[in-house]
C-alpha cells in the first residue's frame with residue numbers, strides 16, 4: 370500500500386461517518402508557550418475538548434504534523450521519528466466509546482478499508498485506579514465485535530493519556546498489530562515488541578487540575594491518534610517506515626550521494642533522512658522557524674548539524690542538505706502546500722546553515738580529538754569552546770564523547786554559557802528548555818529523585834538492580850535498569866511509596882569528593898560501563914540510604930522534592946526496563 374492511499378482511506382472513512390476534514394495545524398504552537406512543538410493531533414484542539422464550540426462541528430478528522438524531541442536518542446530504530454504525522458478523529462462531546470471502537474474496528478478490518486486480519490490485532494484497556502473505574506465497557510465493546518478475551522489486556526498508566534501534567538485527559542484503549550512474520554500468539558502480551566501500537570483511542574472525560582486531581586469535563590470527548598508511519602510499515606509488511614514510500618526516495622538519494630548501501634549504513638542513513646525531513650517541515654511550516662541558539666531554532670540547528678556530521682561520516686562530500694530537501698518538498702508538497710510556498714526559504718536556510726557549519730566542522734572535530742586524548746572528561750569550558758568557536762551543540766559534543774567513552778561536564782557548560790551570554794536565570798531556563806542539559810531547580814530535584822528511585826528499586830524488586838541509563842529533562846526523569854519482566858501495578862505502587870517515604874523523611878543529601886577507587890570501596894554505586902575520572906563526587910542520601918558516584922547537581926534535602934509519580938514503565942531493550950517519572954508538587 371502507498372502512503373497516499375492510507376491517508377485518503379482514513380479521511381474518506383471518517384468523512385463517511387460525518388466528520389469534517391480539518392487542515393493540519395502548525396508544528397509551532399501559536400498560543401501555547403508551555404510546549405515548543407505540536408506533539409499530538411489533539412493539542413491544537415484543547416479549547417474545544419474543554420467546551421469551546423468548534424466552527425467546523427463536533428466530528429473532526431485530520432492528519433496532523435507532529436514533532437517530538439523526547440525520542441531524539443531513539444531515532445534510527447524501527448518505530449520513532451522526530452517529525453511524524455498523526456491520523457486523528459475526534460468527537461467533541463458527540464459520539465463516545467461504542468461508535469469510536471466500532472469504527473476503528475471497521476476501518477482496520479473491513480475489506481473495503483484496510484482489510485487487516487482480526488487475528489493480527491490486540492487491544493489494551495484501562496485497568497482503573499482509585500478515581501477512574503476499570504474500563505470494562507471498552508473491553509465488552511471489543512468482545513461484541515468478535516475479539517477474543519485473550520487479546521485484550523488491562524493496563525495501568527499506559528492506558529491513561531494526557532498531553533501534559535494538566536489539562537484534558539482520560540482512559541484509553543490502544544490497538545496493537547502483530548508485525549512479525551511468525552504465527553500470532555494466542556495470548557496478547559503488550560510487552561512483546563512484535564506487537565506494535567498503531568492506534569490510540571482516548572476517552573477524554575477528565576481535566577487534570579493544577580493540584581493533580583481530576584475533575585470531570587463538561588463533555589465526553591473522543592481523541593484518537595493513529596501513527597501514520599508505523600501503520601504504513603505494518604500494512605506494507607516492512608520493518609519500518611524508512612522502507613516505505615515515505616522515506617525510500619530520501620534513502621535512495623543518500624545512498625547515491627554517499628556511494629554506500631542502506632544495508633551497510635542503515636542507522637546513520639535513517640537519522641539523516643529523519644532529521645532533514647523534520648528540518649524541512651520546521652523551516653517550511655506556516656509559522657516557519659530558522660536555525661538559532663535558542664528554543665525551537667536550537668532544536669532545528671541540532672537536527673541539521675547532526676545530519677551534516679553523519680553525512681560526512683558516511684562519505685558524503687560537499688553540501689548535500691539541499692539535495693535531500695528538494696526531494697522532501699517534491700514528495701510532500703501535495704499534502705503540505707506550505708512546503709511549496711516556502712521552497713526557496715527552505716533551501717536558503719539549509720544552505721546557509723550547512724556553509725556555516727562546514728566551515729568549522731573539520732577544525733572542530735580536530736579540536737575535539739585534541740581535547741579527548743588529553744582527558745577523560747570534557748570540561749564545561751572546553752565544551753563551550755566547541756560550541757562557540759566551532760558551532761558544536763552540546764549534544765553533539767556529548768555524542769562524540771560517548772563514542773570515545775568519555776564524559777562531558779554539561780553543568781559546567783551551562784555555567785560557561787550563562788556567563789558568556791550574561792543571561793538572567795529565568796532567561797537561561799527558557800533557552801535550555803529546547804534541549805540543552807540544564808541545572809534548573811526542576812532537573813536538580815529530578816537528579817536526586819533518580820538516586821532515591823535507584824535504591825528503591827533494589828529494596829522493592831531485588832538487590833542486584835543496576836542503573837543502565839539515565840536521562841533527565843526539566844519535565845521528567847527516565848531511568849533504565851536490569852530487570853527481565855514487566856513490573857506489576859503493585860510493584861510500581863510500592864516503589865512510589867518507598868521513594869515518597871524517603872522524601873518525607875527529610876534526609877540530607879551530602880556531597881564528598883574522593884578517588885574513584887575509594888568511592889567504589891565505600892560501596893558507592895556507579896553506572897555500568899561508565900569510565901570515571903580519577904577523582905569523583907559521591908552523593909549520599911541520609912546516613913546511608915543511597916550512595917552514588919555522580920556529577921550532580923542535587924538538592925540539599927529530600928524534603929525539597931514533592932511527590933514522585935511513575936508515569937510509564939516499559940521495556941527498553943532485552944532484559945532492561947525503563948521507568949519515566951515526574952515530581953508533583
Ligand code: SER
Nearest residue numbers: 409411569592593594
Ligand atoms: N492524543 C493521543 C495520542 O497522542 C491520541 O490521539 O496518542
